[in-house]
Amino acid sequence: MSEDDKLQKLLRLKNYETPGEEYFDNFLSDMKQRQRLDAMKLSPASLMKERVVEWYNDMGSAKWAVPAGSFAAVLVTFFAFTGKVREEQLSHTGKTPVGDLPGKAPRTQIIDLQLPEAGNMSADKSKGNSPVLPAGFTGFREL
């Protein structure tokens, strides 16, 4: 006989560790008495809590969707609420967003570029007064 078989036989002996028939004869009446006492002690809140826990446990694998869904709902509510509060604050104070305030620098700054006039765009080589090329520059040597 293998050690596993011996162990299982020995474990099966534990079935004999029973309290006897008398215990089970009295068990039902003891239980009913205790049920009555518990019914008086249990508050509606604790009953409600027990039912919610049972409902949650009965959901099986879908129960993990509950915390995720609740978290998402809390986030959406939070952002919706904070957005509304900001809108209300602005309408109460009559303020407009900072970028649109008069006297403040606009967000985009327009810089006027001052380009040379069209006639001065090409360098006058003969005079050597090119605004771009150094004085005395006569041109590129052809290689």
Added chain:
Amino acid sequence: MNENRRKPDPDAQLVARAKEGDTAAFDELVVKYSPKLYGLIYNMTSNREDTNDVLQDVFSKAYRSIGRFRGKSSFYTWIYSIATNMTLNFLKKRKRRQGMSLDDIDSAIENDKEFIEITSKSDPVHEAYLGELQIKLNEAMQTLSDNHRAVVTLYDIQGVPHTEIAKILGVSEGTVRSRLFYAHRQLQTQLGDFWK
């Protein structure tokens, strides 16, 4: 025949009557299941008083919840999962309350009439050996984790098949088999000297 098709629940009628508020039907279920559930809880807690308290709580909870029992599983699986989960929760609380001491282990088997009857059929040396082995086994059972002890109790002591244990504990059948393997190995290590 389709093996996957579920057998009709032998308790279906009693359950239906109990759901309609027939307390006598519920009492019949209590009478039918209390010895089996007592064995389950006792072998997990190793204490008779705790077993009595937890067993009463299990049936009280079942009574309050039977209206919501939809028959997805058999009543047997349903009541076993209530009992197993409540016992595991109880053991967690008990561990927090006090460290488990060997004084809690109920070695009442030595005085158990039926056990004495079984062992007396053998010779006195063998009887002493069996008694000692049983005590050693109770101690070894206490070294197992609660989850491992639950699987050993359900499979080896109560004879519940792997598939049912998986449903009761809400784990896969592979997990049940692996827990059993490690639990057996641990028990064999603990009982090592006695096997020789």
